[in-house]
Amino acid sequence: MNVLAIILAGGTGTRLGVLTETLAKPSVYFGGKYRIIDFALSNCAHSQLEGIAILPQYRPVELISHVAMGRPWDFVKRTSYFAVLPPHKEWYHGTADAVYQNIEYIDYLNPDVVIILSADHVYLMDYRPLLKYMSLKNARAVLASTTVPWEEANRYGIVVTDEHERILEFQEKPTAPKSNLANMGIYAFDWHYLRDLLSEDGTREDSSHDFGSDLWPRVVASGEPAYAYKFDGYWLDVGTIKSFWEGHMDLVAPFPRLNLYDPRWKIYTSPADLPSPIFLGSGSARSTLVSEGSVVKGNLLRSVVGLQSFIDDDAEVVESIIGPRSYIGKGSKLYRVITGESVHIGNGVIIGEGDPVPNEVAPHIYTDEISVLGRNVIVQDGSRLGKQCAVQESATVNGIYGSGSFIYR
Amino acid sequence: MEAFGFIFAHDWVHSLDPLTLVRPASSLPVLGKYRAIDFSLSSMVRAGIVRIGISLDTEAVSLLDHLRIASQWDLDKKEGGLFILPGKYLGTMDAFFRNTTFLRRAEEELIVVAWGDSVYNIDFNDVLKYHVDKAADITYLGDSEDPFVFVINKYLLMEILFAYKDLRDFWRDAVSSIRSDLHIEQFPSNFPVYRLSDGLNTFYRLHMDALDLDVYRGLTQNMVMTKLRDFPPAKFSTTCRITDSIISDGCIIGGHVIHSVVGRNSVIRAGAYVENSILMQDVVVEEGARLVNVIADRYTVFRANREVVSNELTVIPRENVI
Numbered sequence: 001m002n003v004l005a006i007i008l009a010g011g012t013g014t015r016l017g018v019l020t021e022t023l024a025k026p027s028v029y030f031g032g033k034y035r036i037i038d039f040a041l042s043n044c045a046h047s048q049l050e051g052i053a054i055l056p057q058y059r060p061v062e063l064i065s066h067v068a069m070g071r072p073w074d075f076v077k078r079t080s081y082f083a084v085l086p087p088h089k090e091w092y093h094g095t096a097d098a099v100y101q102n103i104e105y106i107d108y109l110n111p112d113v114v115i116i117l118s119a120d121h122v123y124l125m126d127y128r129p130l131l132k133y134m135s136l137k138n139a140r141a142v143l144a145s146t147t148v149p150w151e152e153a154n155r156y157g158i159v160v161t162d163e164h165e166r167i168l169e170f171q172e173k174p175t176a177p178k179s180n181l182a183n184m185g186i187y188a189f190d191w192h193y194l195r196d197l198l199s200e201d202g203t204r205e206d207s208s209h210d211f212g213s214d215l216w217p218r219v220v221a222s223g224e225p226a227y228a229y230k231f232d233g234y235w236l237d238v239g240t241i242k243s244f245w246e247g248h249m250d251l252v253a254p255f256p257r258l259n260l261y262d263p264r265w266k267i268y269t270s271p272a273d274l275p276s277p278i279f280l281g282s283g284s285a286r287s288t289l290v291s292e293g294s295v296v297k298g299n300l301l302r303s304v305v306g307l308q309s310f311i312d313d314d315a316e317v318v319e320s321i322i323g324p325r326s327y328i329g330k331g332s333k334l335y336r337v338i339t340g341e342s343v344h345i346g347n348g349v350i351i352g353e354g355d356p357v358p359n360e361v362a363p364h365i366y367t368d369e370i371s372v373l374g375r376n377v378i379v380q381d382g383s384r385l386g387k388q389c390a391v392q393e394s395a396t397v398n399g400i401y402g403s404g405s406f407i408y409r
Numbered sequence: 410m411e412a413f414g415f416i417f418a419h420d421w422v423h424s425l426d427p428l429t430l431v432r433p434a435s436s437l438p439v440l441g442k443y444r445a446i447d448f449s450l451s452s453m454v455r456a457g458i459v460r461i462g463i464s465l466d467t468e469a470v471s472l473l474d475h476l477r478i479a480s481q482w483d484l485d486k487k488e489g490g491l492f493i494l495p496g497k498y499l500g501t502m503d504a505f506f507r508n509t510t511f512l513r514r515a516e517e518e519l520i521v522v523a524w525g526d527s528v529y530n531i532d533f534n535d536v537l538k539y540h541v542d543k544a545a546d547i548t549y550l551g552d553s554e555d556p557f558v559f560v561i562n563k564y565l566l567m568e569i570l571f572a573y574k575d576l577r578d579f580w581r582d583a584v585s586s587i588r589s590d591l592h593i594e595q596f597p598s599n600f601p602v603y604r605l606s607d608g609l610n611t612f613y614r615l616h617m618d619a620l621d622l623d624v625y626r627g628l629t630q631n632m633v634m635t636k637l638r639d640f641p642p643a644k645f646s647t648t649c650r651i652t653d654s655i656i657s658d659g660c661i662i663g664g665h666v667i668h669s670v671v672g673r674n675s676v677i678r679a680g681a682y683v684e685n686s687i688l689m690q691d692v693v694v695e696e697g698a699r700l701v702n703v704i705a706d707r708y709t710v711f712r713a714n715r716e717v718v719s720n721e722l723t724v725i726p727r728e729n730v731i
Contacts, residue, residue: 032642033658071480072637252644260641261661268639271481275629276441276657276673277643280622283652285645292642292658295622296651304642 003131004081004111004191005049006102007040008095009119010057015240017365018374019340021393024059025238026119027066029323029341031251031260031267032291032304035066036238037119038269044117045073046265047127051081051109054119055098060086072268081109094209100198106191114194116187116211122247122258123184123235124265130188133229140193141219141226143167144186146235156182156237157212159228167226170217181228184235187211234258242368245338248304248321252287272307281313291324298328306341318352323375336368340375340393347381354386357404366390366404411517412537412560413489414453414461417501418446418472418525424608427726428706432471434605435525437612438689438707440619440629441657441672444475445605446525447635448628449558453521454482455631456533460489462511463525464504467495475636482634500577505570512563520563527557528603528615530628536560536596545594547584550602553595556580557604600627613704613722616670616687620653638690640674648679657690664694672707681711698731 013025020028026037037054044052052075056063064084069075075082085102092098099106099116106114113134115127125144134142145159153174159181160169171177189197197215201207207214219226234257236247250257260267274293279285283296285303290296293308298315306324311317314331323341328334332345335352345351351371359366366372366388373379374393385391386403395409420433428437435446446463453461461484465472476493484491492511498504505512512520519540521533531550540548540560547565549556559580569583576582584591601624603615619625640659645651650665659674664681672690677683681694686703694700697714705711706727715731717723725731 254646261644261659266639267641271634271637273632273634275625275633276655278620278622278625278655279651280620280653284649285651286647286649288645289642290645290656300645 001113001131001135002051002109002111003049003113003115004051004053004106004109005044005115005117005127006099006106007037007044007052007054007117007119008098009037009054009063010092010095010098011118011120012058013120013238015365016238016244017241017362018372018390018392019241019244019338021374022059023340023375024056024063026056027059027063028238028244029306030122030238030244030247032289032306033272033324034267034269036122037063037067038267039122039124040117040119041067041070041073042265042267043123043125043127045075045268047125049115049127050075050077051111052083053102053105054084055092055102056084056086057092057098066270068270072270074268094207094214095211096198096201096207096215097209099194100202100209103195103198106195111191114189114191116185116189118185120239121185121235121237123231124233124258124262124267125186125231125235127186127188130186130229130231133227134188137165137225137227139225139227140190141224142188142229143216143226144184144231145181145228146184146231147180148182150177150180153177153180153182157185159183161228165227165230167216167220167228170212170220172213181230183212183216183228184231185212185237186231187216240367241338241365241370241372245319245321245336245368245370249302249319251289251304252302254287274308277305283311298330298332312347329381336370336387337373338370339373339377342375343373343377343379345373345379346383349379349381349383349385351379351385351389352387353384354403356387357402359388359390359404359406361406362390363388363404412456412458412519412521412533413515413517413563414458415505415512415520415522416446416449416453416461416463416525417504417523418463418465418469419498419504420466420526420606421500422606424606425612427724428609428612428704431706431727433466433469433526435465436469436472436475437526437605438672439528439605439612439615440625441655441670442690443633443635444472445528446472446475447633448528448530449523449525450482451633451635452529452531452533453523454484454634456521456537458521458533459484459486460492460515460517462492462494462508464494464496464498464508467497469495478636481636501579502570502574502576502583505566505579506574509567509570512567515563518562518564519560520566521558521560523558524604524606526605527551528605528628529557529600530630530633531598531600533558539596540594543594544592546591548594548596550596550598551604554581554585557602609704609722609724613687617668617685619655619670620668625655638673646679649677678713 011025013020070082158171285300298311329347332349371389418435479491549559573583657673663679664677695713698711
């Protein structure tokens with residue numbers, strides 16, 4: 001069977017606030033050395049899918065240079081079916097439109113089945129059982145689903161199925177969910193069937209050209225037997241600052257639900273060619289991940305340190321995520337801080353003190369006592385920031401800012 | 410500066426046995442994630458040298474495996490690239506002589522000759538520039554009797570080869586005998602160089618020196634490329650204590666590590682104690698084990714509560730269970 005994986009990588013990630021100011025969500029660093037898209041790409045590699053098309057849109061440059069020719073994932077072949085396809089006709093209007101605009105390319109490959117994936121999710125998944133499920137059900141359309149806690153079901157696209165797992169109904173972020181089965185945004189379609197759906201959708205004025213809200217409801221309404229495959233592994237939609245932070249706290253747990261140490265399912269990323277991390281003096285790290293190229297002189301607790309970062313003497317970093325090439329100065333204290341890359345925090349800085357106050361600009365984004373610093377931010381010696389603060393990319397922080405502050409460039 | 414490279418990756422002396430019983434010194438795991446040869450190879454690649462021959466013993470399986478994917482040094486080229494030159498060579502003269510085809514076919518005239526057992530980090534462009542500026546016949550780095558790198562015009566190299574083909578060593582035998590006829594320059598430098606074939610003490614000293622940040626950075630700056638193993642970042646659990654140590658990717662550390670280098674994908678469990686030691690890749694130290702002054706080769710397992718404590722260095726060969 002000829003399978004083409006289409007990875008939707010256009011996400012702006014607005015709910016990641018200052019982390020995605022000039023970076024597409026799939027390019028955001030995750031787990032110290034990875035970028036979010038590495039998970040979907042590595043899953044494709046391990047699932048032995050050979051046809052891969054990545055559809056970026058928002059801020060594509062860094063993403064394109066990261067995936068390059070796909071070599072880290074072994075996609076380089078003499079006859080390569082690996083392609084990065086940014087918008088070349090007009091801006092993609094929705095997930096379905098992104099695929100629709102590339103019909104020419106897909107027709108050229110003429111796959112039997114197309115798998116639609118999102119570049120925004122952190123999970124380890126073999127797509128082959130999904131494909132097998134599709135042929136066992138003799139279906140033209142299947143999606144992958146996962147059970148979520150009932151109390152969180154209102155945050156997801158919910159799938160309602162019958163006892164044969166046939167999809168009966170979709171509920172988008174329902175206030176009264178009829179099921180706790182969430183749509184993972186992973187779809188497998190018979191290509192000719194999907195092609196017809198897309199062509200029809202493309203002419204509709206009333207469509208937002210989205211798989212979740214337009215195509216799937218119409219598939220179900222048409223009486224087409226479509227099924228929900230159940231995936232029971234770890235799956236994280238890195239949608240919000242909170243879920244981004246929680247995903248990292250999952251990694252530093254004693255027995256992480258997301259196992260990056262499985263030798264059969266390594267996550268591949270573009271090589272950084274950096275030396276192993278070095279610990280000097282009284283530096284310590286507990287329940288912490290430290291990436292290559294880093295120097296640790298200070299103390300880390302339940303944190304993740306990115307590539308080539310420097311934690312200087314007596315710094316104390318707690319429940320924080322330090323982006324690559326960042327510097328944490330002498331004696332600085334960080335509690336629940338997320339930094340983008342190349343952030344410079346001077347000496348004697350305190351971030352994350354005081355009572356949590358809603359963020360003055362985006363209280364729904366900066367929650368759970370987490371302060372977020374965009375990339376290239378400079379925090380000058382002795383400055384202080386409270387909880388749930390946000391600092392825009394390349395801004396300089398000098399002085400004392402209470403909880404909930406939003407600091408502009 | 411147009412030049413090509415030639416790396417000797419033989420081990421005619423096996424001076425680090427038992428570590429060199431299973432591999433040449435060029436293939437010794439160093440600084441947690443590298444092989445010794447990565448340093449000469451990466452220095453060449455960074456200087457824009459894209460045609461590199463590596464002469465090695467036909468049985469150097471470990472090294473062949475390490476070099477298997479040339480793209481990791483950007484040496485998967487249509488023109489040039491990585492040339493593996495295996496043989497049962499008697500010495501450097503023999504290794505050159507049996508590979509004159511490689512020398513002859515190279516488009517570049519200058520050749521940088523290096524020994525893969527040497528760990529250093531330099532810009533070969535500076536050396537090549539010095540060689541040309543001085544209009545030297547040969548420019549070398551290191552000991553005048555036993556350099557670890559030299560630059561020579563390939564036609565001069567071949568003349569010496571054919572004129573002295575019965576001699577064993579290119580430098581000690583051939584070049585030394587015609588020294589007065591040649592313009593030989595020593596490249597002035599003061600960066601640290603560790604020739605691992607000098608023995609276990611040099612190997613150990615390299616690792617202990619590297620626990621100084623300046624030395625470590627000097628040796629690993631500007632990208633030292635190596636075979637990727639795609640491990641996640643090192644993980645430190647709640648019970649660990651780390652002092653002055655290098656801990657590589659893929660490691661899970663629960664014990665106490667002092668003044669040591671721990672290689673990729675190693676596990677040190679809670680209650681274990683590791684001091685002044687070098688653990689190569691894939692080593693396991695179980696609960697309560699104590700290691701002082703140990704060099705443990707790959708895949709060594711230290712069972713719970715075992716002690717290997719000594720004032721002298723103890724070397725544990727590969728795949729042993731202690």
